[in-house]
Amino acid sequence: SVIANKRRACVLERTLSVMSAISLRNKQVVSNMFSEGYFAAFMEVMHSHLHNPSIARQCCMLIRNCAVQEKAYQCAFLNLGAEELLRSVKTLHPNTCSDVGSAALRDLNCENYNQHWNP
Numbered sequence: 001s002v003i004a005n006k007r008r009a010c011v012l013e014r015t016l017s018v019m020s021a022i023s024l025r026n027k028q029v030v031s032n033m034f035s036e037g038y039f040a041a042f043m044e045v046m047h048s049h050l051h052n053p054s055i056a057r058q059c060c061m062l063i064r065n066c067a068v069q070e071k072a073y074q075c076a077f078l079n080l081g082a083e084e085l086l087r088s089v090k091t092l093h094p095n096t097c098s099d100v101g102s103a104a105l106r107d108l109n110c111e112n113y114n115q116h117w118n119p
Contacts, residue, residue, distance in 0.1 A: 009052055012045065016058035023065040030066045034073055039066065043080040046089070053096035056089040060100035068107040083110050090115075 023030050033039065046059040063082055067074045083105065090101035105113035 009049070009055065012049070013052075013054045013058055016042075016045070016055065016062055020058055020062040020065055023062060025065075027069055030069050030073065033066060034076065039073070039076050040080055043077070043082060043085065046085050047081075050085070050088060050092065053089075053093040056093055057096050057100055060086060060089065060097055060104045064100065064104040064107045067104065074108050078108055078110075082108060086110075087115075 019033075023033065042059060042062055046056060046063075049055040049059075063077055063086070067077050067082075086101045086105050086108075089097040102113050
């Protein structure tokens with residue numbers, strides 16, 4: 001039902017928010033996420049909820065918090081298609097994701113990360 005789908009999206013957004021918070025400057029947590037294959041799951045969530053600005057925003061922040069910690073994590077996200085998805089959410093949700101999408105692209109060392117963002 002529509003209500004159940006909205007409820008699931010809300011729970012997913014909150015879960016991503018918590019994961020983003022615990023990944024901030026926490027190398028052990030991010031190392032565990034990396035080794036357990038969570039990065040691919042984050043990308044799958046982002047792809048399947050591309051049109052939900054709140055979920056997209058949380059995914060951008062989570063990618064950024066993980067990618068900034070190690071070059072291997074940056075490479076992993078780039079190999080999973082993060083650059084394309086981040087650019088897509090910036091375009092789809094300019095009011096919600098331009099700032100965090102640009103920050104994630106910057107921390108992935110992508111060129112032209114600020115494209116279409118005017119702070």
